[in-house]
Amino acid sequence: MEKISSTKNSKVKEWVKLKTNNGRKKFKKFLLEGRHPVETALEQATEYEFLIVQEDFDLGELAEQVDNDKLILVTKEVANHISDTVHDQGIFLIGYINEEDWQFPDDLSGKWLVLDNVQDPGNIGTMVRTADAAGFTGVVFGDGTADFYNPKILRAMQGSQYHLQLKRLNLEKWIRNCKDQGSVIFGSILDENARDYRKIDVPDQFSLIMGNEGNGMSERLIEMTDMNLYIPIKGSAESLNVAVAAGVLMFGLAG
Amino acid sequence: MEKISSTKNSKVKEWVKLKTNNGRKKFKKFLLEGRHPVETALEQATEYEFLIVQEDFDLGELAEQVDNDKLILVTKEVANHISDTVHDQGIFLIGYINEEDWQFPDDLSGKWLVLDNVQDPGNIGTMVRTADAAGFTGVVFGDGTADFYNPKILRAMQGSQYHLQLKRLNLEKWIRNCKDQGSVIFGSILDENARDYRKIDVPDQFSLIMGNEGNGMSERLIEMTDMNLYIPIKGSAESLNVAVAAGVLMFGLAG
Numbered sequence: 001m002e003k004i005s006s007t008k009n010s011k012v013k014e015w016v017k018l019k020t021n022n023g024r025k026k027f028k029k030f031l032l033e034g035r036h037p038v039e040t041a042l043e044q045a046t047e048y049e050f051l052i053v054q055e056d057f058d059l060g061e062l063a064e065q066v067d068n069d070k071l072i073l074v075t076k077e078v079a080n081h082i083s084d085t086v087h088d089q090g091i092f093l094i095g096y097i098n099e100e101d102w103q104f105p106d107d108l109s110g111k112w113l114v115l116d117n118v119q120d121p122g123n124i125g126t127m128v129r130t131a132d133a134a135g136f137t138g139v140v141f142g143d144g145t146a147d148f149y150n151p152k153i154l155r156a157m158q159g160s161q162y163h164l165q166l167k168r169l170n171l172e173k174w175i176r177n178c179k180d181q182g183s184v185i186f187g188s189i190l191d192e193n194a195r196d197y198r199k200i201d202v203p204d205q206f207s208l209i210m211g212n213e214g215n216g217m218s219e220r221l222i223e224m225t226d227m228n229l230y231i232p233i234k235g236s237a238e239s240l241n242v243a244v245a246a247g248v249l250m251f252g253l254a255g
Numbered sequence: 256m257e258k259i260s261s262t263k264n265s266k267v268k269e270w271v272k273l274k275t276n277n278g279r280k281k282f283k284k285f286l287l288e289g290r291h292p293v294e295t296a297l298e299q300a301t302e303y304e305f306l307i308v309q310e311d312f313d314l315g316e317l318a319e320q321v322d323n324d325k326l327i328l329v330t331k332e333v334a335n336h337i338s339d340t341v342h343d344q345g346i347f348l349i350g351y352i353n354e355e356d357w358q359f360p361d362d363l364s365g366k367w368l369v370l371d372n373v374q375d376p377g378n379i380g381t382m383v384r385t386a387d388a389a390g391f392t393g394v395v396f397g398d399g400t401a402d403f404y405n406p407k408i409l410r411a412m413q414g415s416q417y418h419l420q421l422k423r424l425n426l427e428k429w430i431r432n433c434k435d436q437g438s439v440i441f442g443s444i445l446d447e448n449a450r451d452y453r454k455i456d457v458p459d460q461f462s463l464i465m466g467n468e469g470n471g472m473s474e475r476l477i478e479m480t481d482m483n484l485y486i487p488i489k490g491s492a493e494s495l496n497v498a499v500a501a502g503v504l505m506f507g508l509a510g
Contacts (some may be wrong), residue, residue: 056377092510122377126496161493231506232391236418243379244502247495251486 002035003055003073011072013090015052015082015094022149024097030149032093033083040159047096054079054090084151092200097171101168108181109205110137111254116171116221117144117212118242124148125156127210131164134250138165140174140207150222171209175224178207187208187217190239190250194230202253210246258310258328262336266327270337270349276402279352285404287348288338295414297321297403302351309334309345310467339406350499352404356423363436364460365392366509369427372399372467373497379403380411381498382465386419391506393420395429395462426464429477433462440464442472442480443504447483459510465501 004012017023018031029049032041041048042065052072053059059066074082079090113131118124124146128139141148146155148166175185183205187194209225211217222228231240231248240248272278273286284304287296296303297320307327308314314321326431329337334345368386380402383394396403398498403409403421405440430440438460442449464480466472486495486503495503 034451047395122495129492130495130499132490133486133488133492133495158493160492168392228391231388234509235382235387235415237415238413238503240385240388241498243496244381246501247499248502250505252506254489 005075028097038093044162049094052092057090091100112207114140114209121152123243128157129160130247132160134254142171186224187228194228200206207231260330276438283352293348299417304349307347326482366460369395369464370400376407378498380408383412384415385502387415389509395424440480442483449483452484
């Protein structure tokens with residue numbers, strides 16, 4: 001079992017880079033942190049490179065599951081350095097990014113949540129968790145949307161990433177492929193002239209597109225949908241939080 | 256117009272205390288920050304003690320609305336000191352807390368969202384905004400729930416505090432008073448034996464109680480409701496984010 005006490009160690013330098021989009025692209029790995037997320041990843045038999053724990057960390061039952069060759073002990077200083085949080089829990093996992101994330105699924109049937117340029121990691125993680133709860137097949141991350149290996153998104157998904165498919169794809173191509181396979185594309189917009197989501201016939205197979213927190217869906221995609229939906233606002237609020245709106249629409253459409 | 260350049264000024268010391276629950280209780284005032292929240296407060300003709308701006312702040316059209324006796328200029332150092340955010344916008348307002356917040360409304364009719372021991376300021380602000388959008392009459396903050404003059408909650412409400420009634424009340428008394436006036440009390444719990452929210456007759460007047468993020472509603476309140484509702488979870492997620500669950504229920508019940 002390796003021990004690392006310097007933040008200048010080459011492995012540590014690589015781990016820190018995994019906190020960025022570019023670093024993850026370069027090394028095709030991601031950094032997961034926190035006891036519950038790491039335990040869940042190990043339960044799911046995720047392929048991983050290293051399990052990293054702070055010297056005084058009590059592995060408990062995890063000790064039996066872990067391959068000693070993959071276990072690395074680090075000092076508190078190194079743990080703080082690689083952590084993305086203010087108070088880290090002293091446990092990290094280096095996982096491999098799946099090449100299939102960038103490949104179109106063979107089967108586009110089912111219900112898909114599609115994120116067009118959504119920015120906030122908390123909102124994104126919450127939407128993935130809600131899509132899981134609403135029985136959706138998967139979530140498609142469009143070009144402008146934050147990467148789902150972003151450490152904040154990984155935490156906010158709370159394990160839902162293992163229950164549905166996550167894809168990182170070009171959304172124009174997604175829409176064209178869905179239409180080819182007879183799956184309906186719903187946009188969501190803040191416009192009373194759009195269709196009230198409670199007053200439509202919901203097909204078995206569809207994609208629901210949610211747009212950017214401030215600017216909504218991109219114009220190009222709005223034009224490509226089969227139908228654009230809106231949630232009637234009764235009070236004086238100008239809009240809904242995007243994760244709440246996604247929840248209302250997903251449970252409303254999934255019946 | 257007064258100018259303050261020291262963080263040791265007695266006014267500055269009071270303002271900093273308004274970031275805490277105890278400070279707000281003592282002085283019966285609250286601190287609001289950011290251009291949009293302050294503009295909205297002024298548009299709503301909120302009673303205020305001071306408008307505080309950093310020296311180089313461009314008031315623009317606000318200049319005409321502001322009473323010069325209430326305007327205080329501060330240095331960048333003082334602005335940083337009183338701010339609750341990492342990057343403050345250089346504008347703050349000191350408002351008066353309304354004594355009516357602690358009084359039962361004469362009329363309990365309509366739809367009320369009731370928060371039992373909800374903790375996260377972002378969740379709370381989002382729920383108030385969603386209650387506004389769903390046409391609710393007001394939101395009741397129970398004893399254990401964060402104070403709605405908490406700066407983070409003020410920001411997250413995005414002005415919805417001016418569109419509906421916010422109350423800080425004892426929830427057991429709230430439930431008894433509602434029952435006396437013929438208003439129905441719905442709890443929300445994670446239990447498949449509770450009633451599916453889509454399969455009930457929804458009355459015109461009701462309260463919907465949302466519980467703590469981790470532990471749900473308190474047992475005492477669960478026993479006092481007329482009916483407890485749940486959202487059927489189809490996938491493998493263990494639960495929904497409380498603000499998403501509140502959104503699904505409020506729009507589901509409000510029709």
